[in-house]
Amino acid sequence: MTPRPSPISSPPWPQATRLGPRPxxxxxxxxxxxxxxxxxxxxxxxxxxxxxSPALASRAASLAADLASAPTDSLADCLAGEGRRxxxxxxxxxxxxxHHPYRRALRDPKIIWRVGASRLLDYGPDFLDxxxxxxxxxxxxxxxxxxxxxxxxxxxDLSPRRSLMRDLADHGIRPLLMDWxxxxxxxxxxxxxxxxxxxxxxALDAAVERCGGPVIVAGYCMGGxxxxxxxxxxxxxxxALVLLATPWDFHAPSDxxxxxxxxxxxxxxxxxxxxxxxxxEGLLTALGELPIDALQAxxxxxxxxxxxxxxxxxxxxxxxxxxxxxxxxxxxxxxxGVALTAAVARDCLVGWYAExxxxxxxxxxxxEVVRPERLDLPCLIALPARDRIVPPASAQALADAMPKxxxxxxxxxxxxxxxxxxxxxxxxxxxxxxxxxx
Numbered sequence: 001m002t003p004r005p006s007p008i009s010s011p012p013w014p015q016a017t018r019l020g021p022r023p024x025x026x027x028x029x030x031x032x033x034x035x036x037x038x039x040x041x042x043x044x045x046x047x048x049x050x051x052x053s054p055a056l057a058s059r060a061a062s063l064a065a066d067l068a069s070a071p072t073d074s075l076a077d078c079l080a081g082e083g084r085r086x087x088x089x090x091x092x093x094x095x096x097x098x099h100h101p102y103r104r105a106l107r108d109p110k111i112i113w114r115v116g117a118s119r120l121l122d123y124g125p126d127f128l129d130x131x132x133x134x135x136x137x138x139x140x141x142x143x144x145x146x147x148x149x150x151x152x153x154x155x156x157d158l159s160p161r162r163s164l165m166r167d168l169a170d171h172g173i174r175p176l177l178m179d180w181x182x183x184x185x186x187x188x189x190x191x192x193x194x195x196x197x198x199x200x201x202x203a204l205d206a207a208v209e210r211c212g213g214p215v216i217v218a219g220y221c222m223g224g225x226x227x228x229x230x231x232x233x234x235x236x237x238x239x240a241l242v243l244l245a246t247p248w249d250f251h252a253p254s255d256x257x258x259x260x261x262x263x264x265x266x267x268x269x270x271x272x273x274x275x276x277x278x279x280x281e282g283l284l285t286a287l288g289e290l291p292i293d294a295l296q297a298x299x300x301x302x303x304x305x306x307x308x309x310x311x312x313x314x315x316x317x318x319x320x321x322x323x324x325x326x327x328x329x330x331x332x333x334x335x336x337g338v339a340l341t342a343a344v345a346r347d348c349l350v351g352w353y354a355e356x357x358x359x360x361x362x363x364x365x366x367x368e369v370v371r372p373e374r375l376d377l378p379c380l381i382a383l384p385a386r387d388r389i390v391p392p393a394s395a396q397a398l399a400d401a402m403p404k405x406x407x408x409x410x411x412x413x414x415x416x417x418x419x420x421x422x423x424x425x426x427x428x429x430x431x432x433x434x435x436x437x438x
Contacts, residue, residue: 030300102325118199146200162330
């Protein structure tokens with residue numbers, strides 16, 4: 001039996017060989033299918049009869065013209081050879097990752113609150129080194145950060161070089177980071193109301209008591225929706241709100257030119273979940289949760305070639321260099337996901353993605369509709385310009401609904417915004433300035 005990940009205060013992958021990228025059989029099968037199907041599609045690509053997305057029609061016509069005069073046998077040999085080269089490079093990258101010596105070993109800050117599997121981490125004055133404390137950080141601005149339930153908290157504290165929490169703490173902010181943990185017996189039946197109106201509100205109470213008054217609340221991705229609902233329910237305890245790459249209209253059209261246009265049944269994610277509704281429900285009923293590998297498999301549909309591409313790129317890097325270590329740190333986090341309780345999976349996959357309850361004004365926490373347009377407090381919304389996980393139009397719908405929303409558009413992707421090489425310039429500095437101004 002595969003061992004469960006070690007406790008959250010320890011490195012996530014203590015094994016000599018890593019398990020990821022998860023689920024590995026799916027990634028390998030998909031890569032081989034894509035590259036071998038290119039060979040099968042060659043005849044129809046040459047004669048121009050291969051069906052393409054309308055957005056790619058002109059590029060497809062140019063490709064067909066280039067292929068028309070070339071001998072089919074020569075092209076087939078080239079395609080077969082290229083497929084083998086890509087597969088070899090992908091496998092080489094996976095081997096580098098699985099045996100890389102990097103392990104996350106950051107010291108955790110003080111735990112100031114804990115209930116069930118959840119805890120609240122304080123990156124405030126007691127955590128900072130003595131020289132930083134002498135610079136007067138005891139009066140740092142308190143901010144409660146709410147990460148996603150799907151992935152682990154430490155994307156915001158990934159490594160010594162890639163930590164939004166430590167960067168903010170060193171520049172006059174007191175981050176309080178919510179760690180949801182892995183659902184245990186106490187959380188087995190939790191839905192989004194239990195996590196928000198129960199667990200998150202209790203953490204807010206602890207933060208307000210520790211800091212002596214209302215705090216700013218900041219949510220990242222899925223955590224942004226929970227932070228939004230929290231601010232609506234507890235306005236006297238929330239000074240301001242920050243929403244980082246937070247989706248709202250789940251049926252907003254994608255900016256990807258290869259995607260089909262949105263229709264009455266929602267975007268591609270919604271249509272996929274409609275098709276998978278019956279088997280997913282059977283899985284949730286049987287297991288009482290949505291396992292990590294099932295979640296990872298669903299995520300790959302947003303970009304089926306992404307895993308193969310990034311591991312081929314890893315194979316071309318210096319395995320002993322900083323870029324490889326940063327890659328491994330992020331990949332460890334991606335593979336250290338959290339299973340969703342059955343009720344939360346239904347709330348998210350059905351309520352959000354399939355039915356678009358937030359975008360339609362129908363999403364409820366504890367029976368109350370979440371209405372961003374009614375929030376009368378300062379808000380900063382970060383809309384990463386190259387976000388492929390939360391389409392910009394989805395997050396833009398939330399910014400448009402907020403009456404007092406300042407907007408920040410970092411030139412980065414969904415994850416690069418918080419841990420990329422330019423994250424300090426793109427997000428850290430403007431976020432710090434805004435937090436100190438409210």
